[in-house]
Amino acid sequence: MHETTRSPQGHPFGPLHIAEVLQLVQASVPIQRRLVRADDVVIHAGQPFANLYIVNTGFYKLVSLSGEGREQVVGLHFKGDWMGLDGIAGGHYGSEAVALDTGEIWAVSYEALLQAAMSTPALLVAMHSAMSRELVRDHEALLSLCTLPADARVAGFLRYWAAALEQRGLRTDHVTLRMSRAEIGNYLGMTLETVSRALSRMARGEVIHFAEKGRREIHIPQVQALTSFIQDVCATPVGAATLR
Amino acid sequence: MHETTRSPQGHPFGPLHIAEVLQLVQASVPIQRRLVRADDVVIHAGQPFANLYIVNTGFYKLVSLSGEGREQVVGLHFKGDWMGLDGIAGGHYGSEAVALDTGEIWAVSYEALLQAAMSTPALLVAMHSAMSRELVRDHEALLSLCTLPADARVAGFLRYWAAALEQRGLRTDHVTLRMSRAEIGNYLGMTLETVSRALSRMARGEVIHFAEKGRREIHIPQVQALTSFIQDVCATPVGAATLR
């Protein structure tokens, strides 16, 4: 989306590539590695804040729990993303981080990070960029949620996932969703049936194709088609208050 | 909500009170003050990132613009809040900051902030806390948006606004909304008519009262009643996918 995949060598304050950030962290602070499998809980909501977690491999969802038992997927995280950032302010993690498949995450002490930042400002900027990116992403999610109809949100979800893969140098034509229809629906603010219908509609429109077995393998001939699909759907726009 | 209004003197790494953060910033970095009036644009989306903005007085909304002209209020900001944080990652501000009435905002250079942070770690933690708080808030907004029916979201909005005022030592029984029904609706993902009806319903239920003239002055006898109202409404729950 933006030009975040640049900076070959990278001067101290410029934006770093995902791999460069991982190297930088590795070189600056002690890291505790942890291998996880699907459904492993990496961060428990409510636990005292101490570490930040950086995704080395795998896919993760962030889940917010309300007091009354409502739960909400509030974010997805890929290689190079930081997790646990919402714990800095209150001293406790604000949401659960759950692995969507096997992977490796790095735990680094926030205190150690602050220390290291004194001598390595680039580390600080990398962390700030991670937080900033998450804010931007949250705002995009909010925008999509409030202004797009269900079908467009599902298409936007696929596009987002594909973009995340592409940014990390992975192929985007064959995508394996790591989430059930229910999880996707929860993230997008709709029911699992609506997700299913949206996907069926996209498949019928040749925007995506399902792999022979298993409805979670999705073939996306051209990501750009998702964008057109979104715009098509929005010819009949949704009705939330338009400003002024 | 949390115990964020503590720390009388405040050791370097503990959470600071809003006024303490403002003092700290003032003592550590050069500040450019700006007086604004309602509808003044403090930050223009897309402009090159350079400064962070701290609210000294007034109320502000953050608006995200999509390429296709959709716009979405993604946040509200009060005294002590930082704005422009979404610009760090991409080098450009991601949303417009618009004043909702008169106030004073402080512009501080991000570079200067990084410099000052070297000698004043507390400043860094204050900034991180601000970002972290915004992430938490975004997640709360998402949760509310996806799991609560319209009436509950409006009540939650009032409760949020009252809590923000209380945290800043202001009275919460008489609240003056600085936003139109359309703005509120946009923020909450519903139409202005639905906002109006929700408020009417709350007034009918004695949860709030309107001041004699001007439907933006709202009397909230007891903030706690808003919470009960939300739970009442949720007896008939909304249907977004529940996880697993």
Added chain:
DNA sequence: CGGGCATTTGAAGCAGATCAATTACTGTGG
């Protein structure tokens, strides 16, 4: 005092939720 905008309120329509039933896939034990 009057024009223009914000808000309220009512009536009707619809996108998406809910309910329900079938099909497809995954893992497990024989």
Added chain:
DNA sequence: CCACAGTAATTGATCTGCTTCAAATGCCCG
């Protein structure tokens, strides 16, 4: 390797909360 149980996904029919459309009222400001 196959049968079977349990879960995930699809698809259809119906229902409903919220949007849309419409109209009246109230309020601010020149």
